[in-house]
Structure formats: C-alpha cells, structure tokens
Amino acid sequence: MTEPWSTGVVRSADGVVTVGGVDVRVLAETFGTPAYVLDEADLRARARGYRRAFETAFAEIGAGVDVYYAGKAFLSVAVARWVHDEGLRVDTATGGELAVALRAGIPGADIGLHGNNKSDSEIARALEAGVGRLIVDSLVEIDRVADAASAAHPAPVMVRVTTGVHAGGHEYISTAHEDQKFGLSIHAPDGDSPAMQGLLRVLARPELRLLGIHSHIGSQILDPSGFEVAARAVLTLRADLASRTGVLVDEVDLGGGYGIAYLPGEVSLDPDRIAKDIATSVAASAHDLGTPLPRFSIEPGRAIVGPAGLTLYTVGTVKPVRIDDGTIRTYVSVDGGMSDNIRPALYGARYHAEVVGRCSSQESVLARVVGKHCESGDIVVHDVQLPGDVRAGDLLAVAATGAYGRSMASNYNHVPRPPVVAVSDGSSRVLVRRETEDDLLALDQG
Structure with missing residues (x-):
C-alpha cells in the first residue's frame, strides 16, 4: 500500500x-479498538529524512540547521526519545508537553518552548530546565520572561514575528496573517513595527539573550513559495535590526508545517525538494541584503508523525x-x-x-x-x-x-x-x- x-x-x-x-x-x-497504531520504523525514517535533507541542503550554502519535532502533533515519552535518537530537537507549546519531553530525558538545551500565553509557572519551569530557547510571542511576555530570569543567567529567547504570508489549509491553521493571536507583526504604517519593538525590548533587558527571530506561516503547506517570501521578510528584519543596533542575530527559525498526503493520489511534500528550495532562497536573500547567513532551524510539524x-x-x-x-x-x-x-x-x-x-x-x-x-x-x-x-x-x-x-x-x-x-x-x-x-x-x- x-x-x-x-x-x-x-x-x-x-x-x-x-x-x-x-x-x-x-x-x-x-x-x-479503537486504537491508534504508530509505525515506529516509518516515523524514525521520516525524522532522519528531514534532518539529512536540510543538513545537506544548508551545508551547500554554508549554513547550519537544526530540525525540531513538533510536540503538539503527538508527544509521548517514547516518541520524544525516538526523534531525539534521530538527531531532532523537541518543540513544546505548553508546560505539559515540556514535562513529557523532560520525562523522556531530552536535555533542556534541545527543547524549545512556544506559547502565546505562557503562565508564570511554565516560564519558571522552562528556565529551571535550561531550555535552549523560549519563543516570546508578545511585548508584555518579553518583560515577564525578563522578570523571571536574571542578568547572571539570561534567558535565551527568540521573538516570534508574523510576516503577513497566508499559507496552509483552513484559516484556523494558517498562522502568519495579521488577524490572529500569534506573534508580532513586521508591518507598520509608520514608526517601528511591533516586531522591531519586540527585538529592541529584548536587547534592552540584560536578563534576556536574543538568539534570533522566529517565523511560522501555517500548517499542511504543500507549496514552498510561502516559505521563500516569509524567509526574505525575516532576513530583511534581521538586517534592519543590525543596521540600527549593530546586533546581527545568530539564528532564524523558518517554521514548518509541511503538508502530507491524506487521500489516495495526494503526495506529501518532499523533504529534499523543500530543503533545497528554501536553502537556495535564503542564500539569495542574504546575498541581496549583504549579510552573512545565520544558523537556521525548521519545524516539519505533522510531516514526521502524521503518515x-x-x-x-x-x-x-x-x-x-x-x-x-x-x-x-x-x-x-x-x-x-x-x-x-x-x-x-x-x-x-x-x-x-x-x-x-x-x-x-x-x-x-x-x-x-x-x-x-x-x-x-x-x-x-x-x-x-x-x-x-x-x-x-x-x-x-x-x-x-x-x-x-x-x-x-x-x-x-x-x-x-x-x-x-x-x-x-x-x-x-x-x-x-x-x-x-x-x-x-x-x-x-x-
């Protein structure tokens, strides 16, 4: 079959x-019955395939890349271990998902914590666990994370931005258009955009360490063109921040949400194709902007566990x-x-x-x-x-x-x-x- x-x-x-x-x-x-049945060899092969495809494509342009498994798609102790065995890091969106990843023995440095409304306890747990990155989602959250951290041990944060790219299937799973709850917009009619305000606010707080910029445009995406447009917008924002502050952030997360086949005749997004397309696009954008390439990270989403x-x-x-x-x-x-x-x-x-x-x-x-x-x-x-x-x-x-x-x-x-x-x-x-x-x-x- x-x-x-x-x-x-x-x-x-x-x-x-x-x-x-x-x-x-x-x-x-x-x-x-009913029962969910999970094909371990298939899942591991998909995790390996995405990691190898992106590492190969980005090595060709002289950039490093990390691949994050989306815990929200499905997370258990065993699955967290499987994907980590295959070289992936783990992305979590709540305290519960973070607890599962930690129970699985995933090192804090290999875990990210998302969330548009993180509680104080979730932030504290993430800092205690030494997560590799907290993705801050609003201006007020920047101050909340800073207040929970300390200058002696600054919290590693990425600022999630919305690029205005509408991609994916149903509007409920498209996450980078303006009229929704996630991130800070890169657009502004006049003055600094919310995204730029957020980046500047992070730099102003010694309790925070700005890792980079995060973008996620949607889910169940089968057309790679949206990633290319969004990547150029994020790299432009990175260059603008550097021209104002002298700080050229080290990492850019391009999100993911790669589509899979649900019906006979449909074809999942090919890891080698999407990796090469995105790598070529970001290399061209960085060249046009006159900036060196950052380290990248991607989040394939359902593409690993769904099929x-x-x-x-x-x-x-x-x-x-x-x-x-x-x-x-x-x-x-x-x-x-x-x-x-x-x-x-x-x-x-x-x-x-x-x-x-x-x-x-x-x-x-x-x-x-x-x-x-x-x-x-x-x-x-x-x-x-x-x-x-x-x-x-x-x-x-x-x-x-x-x-x-x-x-x-x-x-x-x-x-x-x-x-x-x-x-x-x-x-x-x-x-x-x-x-x-x-x-x-x-x-x-x-």
Whole structure:
C-alpha cells in the first residue's frame, strides 16, 4: 500500500493488512479498538529524512540547521526519545508537553518552548530546565520572561514575528496573517513595527539573550513559495535590526508545517525538494541584503508523525441513507469518532479509510464513516468508497492519523481515549494505555 499509508502497511492477497509486520486482527484482539497504531520504523525514517535533507541542503550554502519535532502533533515519552535518537530537537507549546519531553530525558538545551500565553509557572519551569530557547510571542511576555530570569543567567529567547504570508489549509491553521493571536507583526504604517519593538525590548533587558527571530506561516503547506517570501521578510528584519543596533542575530527559525498526503493520489511534500528550495532562497536573500547567513532551524510539524499513524476501528451499525440527489450513501458507524479525531468536525479535514481485516469481491459503495457520539457532525471520513458488503465486526483503518488524533482527543460523551500502540519488526507494545471508566470516575469528586 502507498500514500497516505505508512511505509510499513502491507495488504496480503487475502485482503488482511499488516502494520510493521503485525496483523491488524492481532492488534484488535490484543489491544481492542479503537486504537491508534504508530509505525515506529516509518516515523524514525521520516525524522532522519528531514534532518539529512536540510543538513545537506544548508551545508551547500554554508549554513547550519537544526530540525525540531513538533510536540503538539503527538508527544509521548517514547516518541520524544525516538526523534531525539534521530538527531531532532523537541518543540513544546505548553508546560505539559515540556514535562513529557523532560520525562523522556531530552536535555533542556534541545527543547524549545512556544506559547502565546505562557503562565508564570511554565516560564519558571522552562528556565529551571535550561531550555535552549523560549519563543516570546508578545511585548508584555518579553518583560515577564525578563522578570523571571536574571542578568547572571539570561534567558535565551527568540521573538516570534508574523510576516503577513497566508499559507496552509483552513484559516484556523494558517498562522502568519495579521488577524490572529500569534506573534508580532513586521508591518507598520509608520514608526517601528511591533516586531522591531519586540527585538529592541529584548536587547534592552540584560536578563534576556536574543538568539534570533522566529517565523511560522501555517500548517499542511504543500507549496514552498510561502516559505521563500516569509524567509526574505525575516532576513530583511534581521538586517534592519543590525543596521540600527549593530546586533546581527545568530539564528532564524523558518517554521514548518509541511503538508502530507491524506487521500489516495495526494503526495506529501518532499523533504529534499523543500530543503533545497528554501536553502537556495535564503542564500539569495542574504546575498541581496549583504549579510552573512545565520544558523537556521525548521519545524516539519505533522510531516514526521502524521503518515506514521493509523486509527483502527471496529464497524458497528451500517445504514443506507437516500440523499437529496437520489443516490444512496452508506453510513458506516465505528466504535470511536470525534473524540479520537476532532479534525473532520472542527474544520472539514479529509481522511481515507479501508476495510483491513479481509478481502471483498463486492462492488464498492459510497460511504460515510461516522462515530458513536451524540452529534450529527460526528464524521470520521466524509466520503469514501467501501466494499458493498461492509458489515458489523469488520476492521476499518483510517490513514494518516499520527498527528493531532491523540493530541486533540477528548472524553466527549465520557468515552475513554484509545491507546497508542507502537509496531516494529513484527512486534507491538503500548506507548500510551487506553483510558478506562475508572480513570474518568477518578476525577469526579462527587
């Protein structure tokens, strides 16, 4: 099987699918459904591939580069260790994500902390852990971080800026246009831009050490041109700061959010292509500006963990429904739903599903995979062709759910969250156990 499935997904002649050498029927029997299944070898290979692609491309222009794994996509102790083993650093966005990275033994210097509204305790924990960088997101936060640090041990900070580049899929995952909560704009009708004000404010506080400038333009991006425009804007801001203060910051983070395939026929963004395109662009921009290249960092986002995961369900009710144009849509209900993947309900994200526990010679039918929740918007896959004999008890897998499935999962309708099961070389193990009703009741103080 090919994209959008992980490289370890194989369908045999009898129609049964294995993942990382493990039969999905064995996974269902051993761990139950629904379950998130994570292909360890695939995830590691993608992490390695991005690191090598960017190191190679940026070495050719004489620049260094670091690759950060986006903890928000999915983070567990084991996954943090895997990506760190493959040479990646870890980007966190909350105190909880920071706690997981630290529990995994990731050195503080290899961790970054994002967040548009960091609490005092999160800032203090990051400083105590010696994180390699805090990405400050507002003018007021600059002073809060400075007040928490000291001149003897200045906090390493990057200033997050918005470049005005609108990139990515849904507007909720596009993060560099002006009308949203992240960062400081590089644009101003007159006077200093908020971004320049932020950089100057950092330089004015001896409790802070200005590492550089951070930009992130969105998520699920398949066109590299947006990165090139944003990179030029950030490098121009860097040069402007140097002309005013004599300080040429050492690092520029170009963000990431590289797109993946969710449906058959789609193609993920190629690491070698995007690395070469961005390296060529930043080299040209630095040459035009007459400034030496900084060290760069990038954050591939879902591109590492997204394709490595699938969600395994068991089919329950199957119901044919006549829709407005007279055609029949078969509603296939599974034992999970919007509590384990909110993205289709939240912003119409599209996924692909297949029956994976058997073969079928039946002609396919138009189907909609739905969950068990008390919401008509509880849709897992909007439209997909499934075998006409799809029935209760079938195993159904949804591809490319490694990113944001478990991370955004909830207990809606008091449904316990599924486990995360790793597969590799014919063996399987639980990374995050299934929640139980006892877990839910333990929080209820009565």
